Amino acid sequence: MTASQRELLESIAAHAVILAAVAFSLYPILWVVSLAFSGSTSLEAQVMPVPTDPTLDNIREVVGSTRTEVDGSQIWLFGRQLLNSIVVSIATAVVGVAIAIPTAYAFARFEFIGKRGGMRLLLATQMFPAVASAVPLFMILETLELLNTRTGLVLCYASTSIPFAVFQLRSAFEAIPTDLEEAAMVDGATRFQAFLRVVLPVARPAIAVTFLFAFMTAYNEFILAATLLNDERAFTLPVVLQRFIGEYDARWDLFAAGAIVVSLPVMLLFYQVQRHMVAGLGAGGVKG
Amino acid sequence: MVAVKAQNIVKRFGEVTVLRGVELDIPDGAFAVLVGPSGCGKSTLLRLLAGLEQVSEGKILFGEREVTQLEPRDRDIAMVFQSYALYPHMSVRRNLEFGLRLRKTDAATMNQRVGEVAKMLDIAHLLERLPKDLSGGQRQRVAMGRAIVRRPALFLFDEPLSNLDPALRTQVRVDIRKQHDELGATSVYVTHDQVEAMTLADVLYVLEGGEVQQRGRPIDIYDEPRNCFVAGFLGSPAMNLLRAPLTRAGELWRAGEVAVRDAGHFSKLRPDAEVILGLRPHDLRACAEAEADLHLEVEVVETLGPELTVHGVLRGDAQRQPFIAALPAKLAVQKGERVPLRVERLHLFDAATEQSLR
Numbered sequence: 001m002t003a004s005q006r007e008l009l010e011s012i013a014a015h016a017v018i019l020a021a022v023a024f025s026l027y028p029i030l031w032v033v034s035l036a037f038s039g040s041t042s043l044e045a046q047v048m049p050v051p052t053d054p055t056l057d058n059i060r061e062v063v064g065s066t067r068t069e070v071d072g073s074q075i076w077l078f079g080r081q082l083l084n085s086i087v088v089s090i091a092t093a094v095v096g097v098a099i100a101i102p103t104a105y106a107f108a109r110f111e112f113i114g115k116r117g118g119m120r121l122l123l124a125t126q127m128f129p130a131v132a133s134a135v136p137l138f139m140i141l142e143t144l145e146l147l148n149t150r151t152g153l154v155l156c157y158a159s160t161s162i163p164f165a166v167f168q169l170r171s172a173f174e175a176i177p178t179d180l181e182e183a184a185m186v187d188g189a190t191r192f193q194a195f196l197r198v199v200l201p202v203a204r205p206a207i208a209v210t211f212l213f214a215f216m217t218a219y220n221e222f223i224l225a226a227t228l229l230n231d232e233r234a235f236t237l238p239v240v241l242q243r244f245i246g247e248y249d250a251r252w253d254l255f256a257a258g259a260i261v262v263s264l265p266v267m268l269l270f271y272q273v274q275r276h277m278v279a280g281l282g283a284g285g286v287k288g
Numbered sequence: 289m290v291a292v293k294a295q296n297i298v299k300r301f302g303e304v305t306v307l308r309g310v311e312l313d314i315p316d317g318a319f320a321v322l323v324g325p326s327g328c329g330k331s332t333l334l335r336l337l338a339g340l341e342q343v344s345e346g347k348i349l350f351g352e353r354e355v356t357q358l359e360p361r362d363r364d365i366a367m368v369f370q371s372y373a374l375y376p377h378m379s380v381r382r383n384l385e386f387g388l389r390l391r392k393t394d395a396a397t398m399n400q401r402v403g404e405v406a407k408m409l410d411i412a413h414l415l416e417r418l419p420k421d422l423s424g425g426q427r428q429r430v431a432m433g434r435a436i437v438r439r440p441a442l443f444l445f446d447e448p449l450s451n452l453d454p455a456l457r458t459q460v461r462v463d464i465r466k467q468h469d470e471l472g473a474t475s476v477y478v479t480h481d482q483v484e485a486m487t488l489a490d491v492l493y494v495l496e497g498g499e500v501q502q503r504g505r506p507i508d509i510y511d512e513p514r515n516c517f518v519a520g521f522l523g524s525p526a527m528n529l530l531r532a533p534l535t536r537a538g539e540l541w542r543a544g545e546v547a548v549r550d551a552g553h554f555s556k557l558r559p560d561a562e563v564i565l566g567l568r569p570h571d572l573r574a575c576a577e578a579e580a581d582l583h584l585e586v587e588v589v590e591t592l593g594p595e596l597t598v599h600g601v602l603r604g605d606a607q608r609q610p611f612i613a614a615l616p617a618k619l620a621v622q623k624g625e626r627v628p629l630r631v632e633r634l635h636l637f638d639a640a641t642e643q644s645l646r
Contacts, residue, residue, distance in 0.1 A: 177371060177373065179369045179370075179371045179373035180373050180375065180376075182338075182340050182360075182367075182369070182373070183367065183369060183373035183374075183375075183434075184375070184386070185339075185340070185359070185360045185361060186338055186339075186340070186360045186361070186365060186366060186367045186444075187361070187366070187386050187387035187390060187434070187438070188361040188387045188390035188391055188438075189361060189390055190359070190361065193390065197386075198375055201377040202375075202376055202377055204377075
């Protein structure tokens with residue numbers, strides 16, 4: 001066998017393995033897509049994930065859900081629920097990252113009493129499942145009259161997203177050479193200006209990732225949302241989705257259609273944010 | 289332009305004392321070099337001058353103004369970092385403008401100054417690039433430019449050449465000295481490289497163990513090192529330092545084998561004391577047998593073009609301490625030869641205190 005023949009064979013083998021891996025991970029998703037666009041409500045197992053009687057009815061039904069209020073007016077329920085999810089997730093990410101940035105910077109750059117213990121404590125909070133705090137959170141929100149509100153949900157999500165965000169951002173700040181801030185301070189900046197004009201821009205990729213992570217966690221969260229919300233006008237999308245699979249009636253076709261609609265904002269956001277995550281932005285400022 | 293004085297500077301990090309009562313006295317417009325091995329405290333001293341660290345004790349004065357407690361930005365200084373510390377998210381132009389923008393300089397002045405500096409350092413064609421797209425030498429020039437463009441009273445350099453390859457280093461060293469002479473500002477330059485120290489300095493400080501071992505013009509320190517550390521640190525190849533008994537026969541003093549011909553220069557000679565004899569490789573001359581002070585038994589000969597670095601041991605040295613002589617290449621010394629050497633100049637140090645006996 002010549003060298004070029006061997007290269008060809010290796011290439012074929014490698015592509016076969018990659019294709020198998022892709023098929024393996026994409027198959028369930030294709031199956032959901034097929035289900036969402038199928039006309040029949042039956043859930044028969046199909047080997048090939050191709051829609052039968054292709055239709056947009058399921059999507060229309062999910063997206064077009066409405067509710068008649070006591071006063072007789074109609075509201076677009078799905079729109080409201082989508083807005084809930086997006087507002088809550090963005091607010092969670094903004095609040096979480098805004099609090100995590102100065103915290104992480106302090107952990108990365110300053111010496112203070114309780115620094116090591118504080119970091120450990122933050123990490124320890126990550127070991128408890130969210131559901132463990134569901135009951136106390138419910139009681140706190142009830143006292144504050146924040147049940148069934150976006151604010152209440154944001155408060156809960158932000159507080160749980162902060163420890164991980166701090167952990168992630170601390171590593172990012174530690175990776176930025178202190179020379180950069182010192183150069184800025186010698187150049188005439190205050191410590192805060194050095195942080196604002198040099199550290200933050202250099203850490204932008206890490207901040208974008210942290211933001212995205214906090215957003216997605218909040219966007220996908222189900223257990224707390226299901227516990228803290230019982231008014232369908234306040235639902236976030238995961239709760240809406242779950243409602244399609246009722247005790248007596250499982251509407252998998254609507255569930256699949258909903259799953260696709262719900263995924264779209266995340267995909268859009270991911271596409272937007274990834275531009276900020278371009279590797280190597282931080283490279284070249286200091287000689288390594 | 290400003291004179292720099294530091295009085296009794298002590299710096300401690302927790303339990304560790306890094307600087308122990310350092311005094312600096314750098315005249316206005318001088319190029320001062322702080323040189324010493326790693327860990328001697330020279331970079332810490334520079335950071336204290338910059339205001340990036342706070343002194344534990346002592347005072348720092350720029351001219352008549354005490355700056356000990358001032359923030360870096362209030363000291364009217366610029367610093368070139370070993371890592372260059374260019375802002376990676378800003379173009380070269382923005383890097384140069386950074387300090388001016390913070391000081392709310394108007395756009396016209398800013399443009400003019402950036403233009404001048406870019407021309408001076410030959411980086412005008414790089415202004416719109418990001419630091420990551422520059423070579424090491426270009427980054428170094430941008431870092432210099434960022435310091436110069438602000439027109440500070442004092443330049444601080446923290447080993448600015450150590451990331452450059454040797455050929456470039458020599459060239460940039462000359463450039464730095466030229467720019468210093470043109471700008472007329474005071475410069476303080478930290479290095480562990482004795483060639484940089486010798487060539488750049490008007491005033492040289494040799495530091496070791498958190499203390500100034502010697503201050504002076506480079507050539508004076510080279511010629512008359514105050515102690516064994518300074519003697520061994522400056523000069524390449526390094527001074528040979530040998531333990532020997534000091535003896536006296538009438539007016540003739542001898543340190544081991546070697547006659548101390550200019551004994552009058554040494555004010556602190558005591559007979560029968562143990563001394564350290566210092567011989568610079570370049571202060572040895574090959575001579576006729578009758579004139580010889582020493583005999584070098586040659587082990588290795590390195591050819592450097594104009595001269596030879598001859599490694600060996602001295603005849604009669606029971607401890608066989610390594611010894612180096614720098615001899616003209618035309619002598620064609622061979623391995624295994626025994627070369628008679630005349631001592632042109634010698635240094636004597638107290639064996640216990642390691643201080644010069646001058």
